[in-house]
Amino acid sequence: MEHLVKKVAAIHDLSGYGRASLTTIIPILSNMKVQVCPVPTAILSTHTGGFEGYSFIDLTDYMQEHINHWKKLNLEFDCIYSGFLGSARQIEIVADFIDYFGKKAKFTVVDPVMGDNGKLYKTMGEDMVNGMRNLIQKADIITPNFTEVMYLLGKDYKEDITEEKVKKYLKELSQMGPKIVIATSVPDTNSNELDKKTSVVAYDRENDVFWRVSCKYIPASYPGTGDAYTSVVIGSLLQGDSLPIAIERGVQFITQCIMASYGFKYPSKEGVLLEKMLDVLKVPMISTNYEMLK
Numbered sequence: 001m002e003h004l005v006k007k008v009a010a011i012h013d014l015s016g017y018g019r020a021s022l023t024t025i026i027p028i029l030s031n032m033k034v035q036v037c038p039v040p041t042a043i044l045s046t047h048t049g050g051f052e053g054y055s056f057i058d059l060t061d062y063m064q065e066h067i068n069h070w071k072k073l074n075l076e077f078d079c080i081y082s083g084f085l086g087s088a089r090q091i092e093i094v095a096d097f098i099d100y101f102g103k104k105a106k107f108t109v110v111d112p113v114m115g116d117n118g119k120l121y122k123t124m125g126e127d128m129v130n131g132m133r134n135l136i137q138k139a140d141i142i143t144p145n146f147t148e149v150m151y152l153l154g155k156d157y158k159e160d161i162t163e164e165k166v167k168k169y170l171k172e173l174s175q176m177g178p179k180i181v182i183a184t185s186v187p188d189t190n191s192n193e194l195d196k197k198t199s200v201v202a203y204d205r206e207n208d209v210f211w212r213v214s215c216k217y218i219p220a221s222y223p224g225t226g227d228a229y230t231s232v233v234i235g236s237l238l239q240g241d242s243l244p245i246a247i248e249r250g251v252q253f254i255t256q257c258i259m260a261s262y263g264f265k266y267p268s269k270e271g272v273l274l275e276k277m278l279d280v281l282k283v284p285m286i287s288t289n290y291e292m293l294k
């Protein structure tokens with residue numbers, strides 16, 4: 001059945017303060033006219049990226065009840081989207097969710113949140129990396145940052161990387177299962193210290209094509225921007241955009257959010273000034289920037 005409003009089952013935590021996970025995903029997708037149906041994985045007082053002494057309750061045991069009720073209701077979703085997960089058992093629950101609800105969905109997106117800037121987050125260990133390697137096999141689309149690309153492939157992170165290597169790595173990840181691999185924060189080989197760039201590179205296995213969107217590197221990092229990026233890409237694809245347009249819409253939105261915040265020297269732990277930027281999602285994007293890689 002075609003839904004009047006597209007539905008995304010979003011398997012993420014609820015961090016009460018700081019703009020990450022569900023508090024970022026819900027406003028973005030709602031603004032793109034998509035209904036978000038959360039499966040909460042944990043509740044935290046704040047995200048873990050900068051506030052001391054946050055409280056945390058793990059909802060692994062509860063998640064199964066939540067999902068069982070949805071199974072009884074015969075709910076159907078256009079998209080399944082998972083992100084930050086707290087334990088290897090949660091990964092198994094998500095895998096089961098994808099097996100059950102994924103058949104009727106247009107696509108399943110796994111954002112294998114594990115680390116950034118070459119390092120794993122504090123809560124992630126080898127068991128989580130192994131679990132994520134299994135989980136991505138069930139996804140149609142994955143959105144790792146470059147650090148996560150390297151962890152998923154078991155390779156050492158380094159920033160001086162050739163375009164050939166990036167292409168080879170994305171192909172390798174795609175051969176593990178996902179039809180589309182969208183890698184963010186890929187160091188741009190065509191840039192230099194004075195004009196530093198970063199890029200998103202996507203590989204579409206069915207069409208055997210690579211797309212790249214490069215943008216100016218801004219020396220600031222805000223928690224939640226990965227969730228914001230993947231949400232815009234999902235909203236865009238559900239609206240019927242092509243893959244290169246979707247990845248460029250994500251880049252433009254995140255760049256605008258970061259520019260809005262950086263100009264005020266806004267503290268990074270607060271997350272980006274998302275609310276100021278939400279209207280941008282309502283206007284048609286003028287695409288100027290994507291390229292196909294030869």
Ligand code: PXL
Pocket residue numbers: 013015020021044046047048049084113223224225226227
């Ligand atoms: O945005 C990723 C994310 C999700 N969930 C929690 C986090 C973060 C990033 O800091 O702390 C709890």
